[in-house]
Amino acid sequence: MVVVPYAVTNVSYTGTAYLPEPTDVGALTHFSAKDGVASFAAGTAQGKAAFTAQDQLRLQFAPDGKFTEPTGTKIVRTTPQPLKATRSWDAGTYYALASKQAVLRIYKSPLRFGLYKADNRTVIWEESKGLRWTQGGLRQSLKRGATEQFFGGGEQNGSFSHRDKKINVANSFDWNEGGYNNSQPFYLSTAGYGAFRNTFAPGLYNFGDPVRTGAREKRLDAYYFIGDAKKVIGDYTALVGKPFMPPIYGLESGDSDCYLHNANRGERHTLDALKVAENFNTHQMPNGWMLVNDGYGCGYENLPQTGTGLLKTNMQLGLWTQNGLPNQADEVKAGVRVRKLDVAWVGNGYDFALDACQQAKSGIEDNSDARGFVWLPNSWAGIQRCGVLWSGDQKLSWDYVRWQIPTYAGSTMSGIAYNTGDVGAIFGSDPKMHTRDLQWKSMTPTIMTMDGWASDAAGKPIDKQPWVFGEPYTSINRKYLQLKERLIPFMYSLSAQAARTGVGAIRPLALEYPNDPVTATDAVKQEFLVGQDFLVAPVSSDTSVRDGIYLPKGTWVDYWSGKTFQGPTTINGYKAPLDTLPMFVRAGAVVPMWPQGTLSYKTRDTSTLDYDIYARGRSSFTVYEDDGVTRQFAAGKSATQQVEVTAAGQGAGATVIKVGASTGTYAGKPVSRSYGLTVHVGAKPKVVVVDGRPLAAGAWTYDAAKKVVRLSTPKVSTAKAFTVVLAGAGGIT
Known part of the structure; x- marks a missing residue:
């Protein structure tokens, strides 16, 4: 639940209203290059350009000749230094600054820019006209390719691809389609580059022809990254911060409600949360954590007892805060491992969101050995290093279900690895919509249900835990929550990938x-x-x-x-x-899973790991594991295990599965384990061989309708590699 504080201004603008009667940059009047930095001028306007990597350019421009750094180190923690080993020359109509992989052209009349590949013939991007500005803003205009597509802009509600569209890069507090509450001044192009504007100023990006990107400030400080989309996302997040590594319970579902003196639910107390937690277990529905207050006048009591009680039900304690964290040490000692922040943390320059997220994360980590796990509904570039972005207060409808799908997928294109919304929304209630929403969100890394704020069709208050609607909804919700739990090894491995590459699941x-x-x-x-x-x-x-x-x-x-x-x-x-x-x-997928029936990371059978394998050609997957809770992973306390699959031919042939040794160590790592293999193939095997020994006919099964082989191996040392051969069973047909 969000109440917009009076101190936060809802900034929104459209078109080019912030650029009336713009000033054109004019002709180049000065150029020089030294130690990898090109300095140039157009009258009183000054500019600087430097390659900060062979495939990364920083371009700065100040119409008043004064370079400023209003973001400080809030977004870019460490400013990359210019490459000194660059070349520059006068090409007649332009000056050139070149790294080994790219050439920046600085045209003389009028002053404008073009970025080319190393051959200086293949354009990456080029301005259609020079920079333009007014007292209130500055805009760059680029030529658009015939089939060029654009992505990014952070969270753009209801959208993932932006060609021929305008997107706002600001903070709207509009949680519905068209809102932009977690936007970022970054976009990437299929022309082979991405652009990040290092600013806190609100912006408007128009991906028409030409492409016009502007911000409400009289300066330009932009980084351009060269490469395909994944590489650009990786380079961008290397600059502003890679996604954080969540605790493993963060990939389980969460539940939130106001318990203390809840006017909508009658007199209640914080310890009543334990009854709800027990119901999750009773209904065999995995749930990893609970927020037990709302931060808007609903506080808490008996916090240590609540934290201890939740741990007994295999859940972690969380608290919500509207605008402050005055008691972090005591609260963390009472068991708090999850924080949700709200919009009062967002202020001028959006740095409040970055500061608050870090403060909340550090509060958990400074007072425990746990990883901080923070949620927040408004943010800016760099927030991926700290928190889960939550798409705000929505009312349940089919439209609500519809527009969130591209929102979360599109956010990944800005390096946002964790973006989600309330299961079944916060307001309104409908069992069918709720169930459909829970289904697909169970396939995303992080989800939460917000109870206590909804009403049914008759206006009667109703909770929204996944069993409250009765059958058939309870059984369906259980099915997908249990599937989500089983898939945690797969999703956790993708989280480790995201922390390394910047690319979310x-x-x-x-x-x-x-x-x-x-x-x-x-x-x-x-x-x-x-x-x-x-x-x-x-x-x-x-x-x-x-x-x-x-x-x-x-x-x-x-x-x-x-x-x-x-x-x-x-x-x-x-x-x-x-x-x-x-x-x-x-086809070709190799999916690690926890065993059937797993209800919590705390009670999972660590002596067994399943792999769901879709045999086709050559493929592999590397599962990542650590203790799931502490920060020891940052010191290298983790392990990986690669599974390689080769399916010779389709149908007839053989499928060979090589399960590698688990390399690395961490607290609680199993010494040995068995493997449950579900292998989708093209035909029934003639024989199944594990580590050179044929299995008896009854030791494996074959589902002829689905063409699936199932078997369990004996316990094997995790330090040992072994091979499974399905002779006569080639790849999926």
Whole structure:
């Protein structure tokens, strides 16, 4: 729940209203280069350009000739230094500054810029006219490619791809479609670059022709990253901060409510949260943490007892704060391991959000050995290093379900690895909509249900825990929460990837299939990928049939039926009753999972690890593991295990699975474990061989309808590699 504080201004503007009667930059009047920095002028205006890496350019411009750094170290913690080993020359109509991978052209009349590849012939981007400004803002205009697509801008509610669109980069407190509460002054282009404007000023990016990007400040400080989308995301997050590594319980679902003296629910107390926690266990629904207050007058009592009680139900204690953290040490000692911040933390320059997130994260880490786990609804560039972004106070509707899908996938294109919204919204209630929303959000890394603020169709207050609507909803919700729990080894490994590369788990199809022209269009707006392997096409209307499911190039396997599809193709008429989330798995996927029946990271059977394998060609996956809770992983206390699969041919042939040794160590690492293998193949094996020994016929099973082999290995030392051969069972057909 969010109440917008009076001190925060809702900044929004459209068109070019902030650039009346602009000043054109004019002609170049000075150029010099020294120690890798090109300095130039156009009258009283001054500029600087430098390559800070072979494939990264920083461009600064000050119309008044005064370079300022209003963001300080808030966003870019450490300013990269110019490369001194660059070249410069006078090319007649322009001056050039070159690294080994790129050339910046600084045209003389009028002064404008173009960035080229090392051959100085292949354009990356080029201005269509020089910089323009007024007292209130400065704009850059770029030529647009015939098929060039644009992504980024942080969280843009309801959108993931921006060609021919305008996006605001500011803070609107509009939680619905078109809002931009967690926006970032960054975008990337399929022309092979990304651009970050190092500023706290609100901006407007118009991706028409020409592309016009402006900010409400009379200065330019921009970084340009060269490469494909994944590389650009990695370079951008290397500059502003890589996504944080969450605790493992952060990938379990969370629950939030105001318990103390809740006017909507009658007289209650903080310890009443324990009854709700017990109900999660009773209903066999995994839940990792609970917020027990709301920060808006609903405080807490008996906090240590509440924290201890939640731990007994395998959950962590969390607190919500509107605008301050005065008692962090005592609260963390009482068991607080999760924080949710609200909009009073956001102020001029948005640095309040960055400061508050770091303060909350540090408060947990300074007073415990745990990792800080922070949620917040408003932010700016750099927040990915600290928190989960939460898309605000929405009212449940089919539109609410619909517009969030591209929001979260699109956020990944700005290096935001954790972006989510309330399951079933915060206001309004409908069991069918709630269940559909929970289904697809169970395939995202972080989710939370907000209880205590909703009413049913008759206006009667209603809670929103996943069992309150009764059957069939309870059983369906349990199915997806348990699937989410089983997939934590897969999702946790993707979190480790995100912390290393900047690329989050939830991805638009365009990130993995950039050469497919369909993947940047609205035709796939209601789909997303989980890593490279799962394609999820949520149902976002009152229907049991899903049309328009686009599958890109490759072989795709229906997760539920095992039916295969050859992409690119569009599926219409897909049968999706209420208990079915349309979901497909890429042939070649290797998916680590916890054993069936796992309800908590604390009670999981660490002596068993399952792999769901979709054999096709050559593929692999590296599972990442650590203790899941402490910060020892940052000191290298972690382990990885790679599984390699080779499926010779399709149908007939052989599938060979090489399970590598687990390398590395951490507290609690199992010495040995068995492996449950579910292998999707093209035919029934003639024989199954584990480490050179054939298994007896009854030691493995084959599902002929789905063409799936299932087996469990004996316990094997985690320090030992071994091989499984399915002779006569080639890849998926």
